[in-house]
Amino acid sequence: MEEEEIIEEELLLVESQLNGLQDKIKTLLDQQEELYERQAQLKALLEISKTSRDTSNSAPSVPLEDWSGKFSWDSQVDDTRFNVFGISSYRSNQREIINSIMSGKDVLVIMAAGGGKSLCYQLPAVLRDGITLVVSPLLSLIQDQVMGLAALGIPAHMLTSTTNKEIEKFIYKALEKGEGELKILYVTPEKISKSKRFMSKLEKCHHAGRLSLVAIDEAHCCSQWGHDFRPDYKNLGILKIQFPSVPMIALTATATSKVQMDLIEMLHIPRSVKFVSTVNRPNLFYRVYEKSSVGKVVIDEIANFISESYPNNESGIVYCFSRKECEQVAKELRGRGISADYYHADMDVVAREKVHMRVPHAQG
């Protein structure tokens, strides 16, 4: 009896040691997996770093402070800025950013909303030979940009879930064969991560030396530390791996240093030139009002606020909690003599575009 007790006691001890070992093995296996992953990332980064050193060795290296100096393309850039974009002078950092892109560098831009980020990649896109790929997260933003570029006479298109077959064919031909006029192509990140067909056309475009620039708009969406993480943005690192010689510009209005480090790593642009402009917008402010608990009264208050504060038909946005509420609020405001419509993800493309076109283009 006593012997059995001794054996059972030892058995318990052995079992508990085994459990402990299993936990350790699991931790070690997890660590191993993490290290493998990091090893693959570091190898890719090393590869990119070597390639960018090779390419930058052939071009004169320019110290950071010299991006505002003289460049051979100065007159062309100024001419395009004025005659194509109708812009009479640069805002802070725009010229420096354009120069670094024109020099073939990867660039990270942190600039306030409305600060003029688009010009920083659209102008080089017009001047550089070939097609610029722009990745942007929202259909409405993309539509806005494409409409704006078309109005300036710049051949731009978007390839999204809403693009019709004919345009898609045109875009694929332009990528694959260089046919037709296409300078700037907008896509959502899902196209990069989910469409093998698109990536293969892009590969052909690059192979033929026709991919001139890659721009990642709202780049903070790459980082899980950012406020607006989009899982498909995580896969955009593939672009630098597949097209290491093509300059990349990543743009955002909001990026803490942690987010900046994260997106530099995720996009594989360790040698990027960074430009940070102030993100303070003195023309933006919050005003907080107490809301009535009666729905109709809230709408009355919104309508009064709009008519009193914006008597000259200026446009604005009322954000609502749900799609249904958007529709109701728009209807109620119309009933109070305010020209209002709703816009949400549950509308078909034509209806959405119709509303979008009715909004005058606000200036930053």
Ligand SMILES: Nc1ncnc2c1ncn2[C@@H]1O[C@H](COP(=O)(O)OP(=O)(O)OP(=O)(O)O)[C@@H](O)[C@H]1O
């Ligand atoms: N140098 C400039 N001079 C005058 N207007 C400019 C200049 N650069 C850009 N703009 C105008 O400023 C407005 C805002 O520019 P843009 O849309 O590029 O801002 P953004 O930084 O991309 O903003 P967001 O973060 O909201 O997308 C546009 O109407 C654009 O034409």
